[in-house]
Amino acid sequence: MEPFLTHRRKLLLRRAITTDDKYILETRNLVHSFSENEVVLDDINLRVEQGSIYGFLGPNGAGKTTTLRLVLGLLKKQRGSIRVFGQKFDDNRVEILGRIGSLIESPSIYGHLTATENLKLLQKIYQCPKARIAEVLELVGLANTGKKKAGQFSLGMKQRLSIAIALLHSPTLLILDEPTNGLDPNGIIEIRELLRRLNGEHGITIVISSHLLSEIDKLVSHIGIINKGQMIFQGTLDDLKQKQQQSLSVVFETSDEAVTRALFVRSSLNASFKDGKFSMPALPKEQIARINRELVDGGVEVFEISVIKNDLETIFIDMVRD
């Protein structure tokens, strides 16, 4: 009776986890440093919603990989907490890892073995059906590599094999650190399509890190931006687009800098001057027309009035530059 109860309890627990918890992965106040003077992560609160594709963005060295390594238990946690599937990672490491597929930085494959052999040794651990090996190889386009050793693969093929490894046991959560590194544009598109399919058709939650927003903005539903070890933005892609709206600016180019500047000061407009042009946050079109009229009436020639619409990448770059 006891084994049945244990199994039943596990099932109930799993159901509770998959239905009640909004966040499949959550870190609270995660702090990490490699030396006393160097804080690599400062108060990271990562919140990945179930069923989402979460883009984890940041420039190189921002702390993305360190965060993901902590989440996977590859680094000893110093401060904060990590919960995956609603469970504390520290207390349920083995059970949690059984439901995660991961790829951290460069490919992790045994070069002296074939693609099939690489998967076979993991199939032994996961005890998933042997047929999964052929399935995932087919999925990543490596079905015909035969007896070729993985060490002889191109970087792109190695990356695909790593993704196959991450998918082998049909994980619930996929953590991919820069998975498109080394892939050609076609390969990037294929991987993107594959991830979209895994998320859409199989409900797999995906955390994907990148240092380029443009690489993943068509794929993700949620975004977290980290810079210098601090989370500077976290929300849905729509939230970020909202920010994009807010970042619109108006540019004026005129024949007289002094008169134009005096007008802006009188109108309490916060304008900056660069490369012969004034720039300021977006204004109502009526106000733009009024300024134009006043400039012309004051004898100033207006060469250009334009609205600058920043793309998401520019916003991201602006965020990490600050």
Added chain:
Amino acid sequence: MMTFIHSFQSEWLKTKRSLAFWMVVIGGFFTPSIVIAARLFHYDKLQQIYSSDDFWNLLWKNSWESMALFFLPLGAILSTSLITQIEYKNNTWKQLHTLPLSFTTIFFAKLAVIVVLMLEFFALFNLGIYLSALVPYLLVSGTPYPAQPLPYMFFLQENALYFLDCLPIVALQYLISLKFKNFLVPVGLGFVFWVAALGALSWKYGYIIPYTYGMFNYLKDATQTRAVVPDVNVHLLAIGYFAIITAISYFLYITKKEKG
């Protein structure tokens, strides 16, 4: 237990076509091949050798001379270091440590693979010894089949003792190679310990160096040697060293802050 078996199977698959695997195969057959070549070269003495009442014991002693002093310790050093090097070389520690396995399972499954590889080394070496008796008999006409019956029990007992004696080398090399990414560190240190062991054979406290036990086992019956064979039971010492070093190694491994 099943998890450990699966982990062991997985670790064993990694040795396929690996350098460690080839080390074991080549190392196991190296000395017997030399013995075969030497006997075929001096084929005129075969009848006398094979007629000896002490044929198998002499063959055993001849075969183990280079094995006990050189190839067994060096084989243990290299194969242990090469097994952990598989993970470093392929950048796969991080992959291994994100599998649903406890660190204890990973540690002991890998150690078990090394120990089984050593057993394979012994099995191949014994097969080699038998072949080194059989091949000259089959190839050189007029050579009689060895007169002495094969002393199975003696061989098994000696194998077991040599095996115990090499365990501290395996444990210490495992500790060092888990600690250092650079392959040269465990191999270099292993080589230094081996040279120190050779030098310590004539020292009355030489037995404190765990790399000497196989050598002492070989030299225990030697009449003309400068080695000081200790009165202590080196096999028990070997087991003790193995247990203590493995415990330290395990502690260092599970408390490691970065696991890939």
